[in-house]
Amino acid sequence: MRIVHLADLHLGVESYGRLDPTTGLSSRLLDCLTALDKVVDYALENKVDLVLFCGDAYKTREPSPTQQREFAKRISRLSAGNIPVFLLVGNHDLPNATGQATATEIFDTLAVKNVYVSSRPDIYQIPTPSGPIQIVSLPWPRRSALLSREEAKNLDFNQIKERLQQALTFAIKKMLAELNPALPTIMAAHVWVTGATVGSEKMMTIGQEPALLLGNLANPAFDYVALGHIHRHQVLNESPPVTYAGSLERLDFNDEADEKGFYLVEIESGPTTGQRQVSFDFHPVSGRRFLTIGVTLEPKDLDPTATILNAIAEQKEKVEEAIVRLDITLPAQIESRLRDGDIRDALKEVHYFTVAREVQREVRRLRLGAEHLEFVSREAVTSVVNEALYGLKIYLESKKVSPERSKVLLEYGERLIREEGDTERWGH
Numbered sequence: 001m002r003i004v005h006l007a008d009l010h011l012g013v014e015s016y017g018r019l020d021p022t023t024g025l026s027s028r029l030l031d032c033l034t035a036l037d038k039v040v041d042y043a044l045e046n047k048v049d050l051v052l053f054c055g056d057a058y059k060t061r062e063p064s065p066t067q068q069r070e071f072a073k074r075i076s077r078l079s080a081g082n083i084p085v086f087l088l089v090g091n092h093d094l095p096n097a098t099g100q101a102t103a104t105e106i107f108d109t110l111a112v113k114n115v116y117v118s119s120r121p122d123i124y125q126i127p128t129p130s131g132p133i134q135i136v137s138l139p140w141p142r143r144s145a146l147l148s149r150e151e152a153k154n155l156d157f158n159q160i161k162e163r164l165q166q167a168l169t170f171a172i173k174k175m176l177a178e179l180n181p182a183l184p185t186i187m188a189a190h191v192w193v194t195g196a197t198v199g200s201e202k203m204m205t206i207g208q209e210p211a212l213l214l215g216n217l218a219n220p221a222f223d224y225v226a227l228g229h230i231h232r233h234q235v236l237n238e239s240p241p242v243t244y245a246g247s248l249e250r251l252d253f254n255d256e257a258d259e260k261g262f263y264l265v266e267i268e269s270g271p272t273t274g275q276r277q278v279s280f281d282f283h284p285v286s287g288r289r290f291l292t293i294g295v296t297l298e299p300k301d302l303d304p305t306a307t308i309l310n311a312i313a314e315q316k317e318k319v320e321e322a323i324v325r326l327d328i329t330l331p332a333q334i335e336s337r338l339r340d341g342d343i344r345d346a347l348k349e350v351h352y353f354t355v356a357r358e359v360q361r362e363v364r365r366l367r368l369g370a371e372h373l374e375f376v377s378r379e380a381v382t383s384v385v386n387e388a389l390y391g392l393k394i395y396l397e398s399k400k401v402s403p404e405r406s407k408v409l410l411e412y413g414e415r416l417i418r419e420e421g422d423t424e425r426w427g428h
Helices: 027-045 065-080 103-109 143-147 157-176 304-314 332-337 340-346 370-375 378-398 403-425
Strands: 002-006 050-053 085-088 115-118 122-126 133-138 185-190 224-228 234-238 241-244 261-267 278-284 290-296 323-331 352-360
Touching: 002 027, 002 224, 027 050, 027 065, 065 085, 065 103, 085 133, 085 185, 103 115, 115 122, 133 157, 224 261, 241 278, 290 304, 304 323, 304 332, 304 340, 323 332, 332 352, 378 403
Parallel strands: 002 050, 050 085, 085 115, 133 185, 185 224, 224 241, 290 323, 323 352
Antiparallel strands: 002 261, 122 133, 234 241, 261 278
C-alpha cells in the first residue's frame, strides 16, 4: 500500500509576489499550485493508493472563490483517477465560530467521490486499490467549542490551553480503544508536537497553543503517524514513523534553506496483528528559491556600489527568478555613494527583491561632571532617545514582531535608553 503524505499548502500566501499577466493571479498563488500539480502528477502516474493531506489548504479561513476553484481542480483530478483523498482540517481552515463550515467541507456536501474530509476526531475506514486502511483523524482542536461551555467561561489562557491538550490526549486514547488491529492504521494529525523544529510558521503563536508530547502519538498501534502544521519536514520518531511533511512551497525567508516536498509511505502486507513493515521516503518538489545576499561595506570603500554588484554577480546562477533579500551593512559616511539605480538594474532578473540597509552611525559619548550638566540641552537628549527608539521600531518591524509585543519592547527600550543616557551624563 503506497500513500502520499503532504501538508500546509497555504493557498493565498502572496508575499513577495507579483501579478501574472497571463492569468491575472498572484505569482505566489501559482507557485503553490504548481507544487501541488507536481504531487498530483506523481500520485496519478505512480497509481498510489491514497493521498493524505494533513491540513491548512488555505492561508485564511475564508479563501477566495478563485483559490477554492484552483484547489478543487487538483482534488478532482485525483478523484477522477480513482485515488482516495483524505483532507484534514488545520488551524488556518477553521471558521471563527462553532457551527460554521470549513472551506474544505464542500467536498463532503457535494459527496465528491473518493474524497474524505475530517473536521473532528474520528476513525475512518477507507477502501483503496490495495485494500482497506484505517485512519485515526486528529484535526486542529476547535477552541470556540471549548469556550462556549459554561465551565470554561472563567478560565485563563493557560488553563484553556491545558484543557485543549487534555481533550486531544483523551481523543487519542478513546480512538485507540476502538481500532481494528487487523487493518493497517495511520494517525493523521494537525498539531504541534513538542520538540519539533519550526520553520516559516515561527512568527505564529508557537508556544501559545495546545501541544502534544511525542509519546502521545508514537504508539505501536499506528503503522505511520502523518503530521501537519510545522512547515519544516522532519522525522520525530522512527518506529513507528512520526513525520511532519512540512509546507509544500517556501513561504518566506525562514524557509530559505529548507527542502520542500512530500513523503511516500509504503506499508507492506503482513500479520493481521502487530507491527507491519513500513518504509517512507521524502520526495523533493522544486519550488521558488529564496536567497539572502549579505554585503558588509567598509568605510574606505571608494565604490561601494561596485562591491554590491560583485556580490550579486557571484550569485548569478541562484538569483534568476528567485525571491532575493539584499542586506547591506555600511557606515554612514559612504551611504551617499550608493547608486540605487545600478543596484536595481542588477536585480532585474529576479522574481522579487527587497533591499535593507543597516547604516552604522558613529556615536560619541561625553562624560560630563555635574558642574557641566547645564550645557547638555534637553532637546539634544530627547533627539538621541527618539533616534534610538526609531531604530528599534524599524528593527522590530523587519522581524515582523506583533504590534502588541512591539509596544511592550519599545516601552522597555525607552526605559533602558534613558537610563543609559542618565548614566553617561553623570560619568558613572
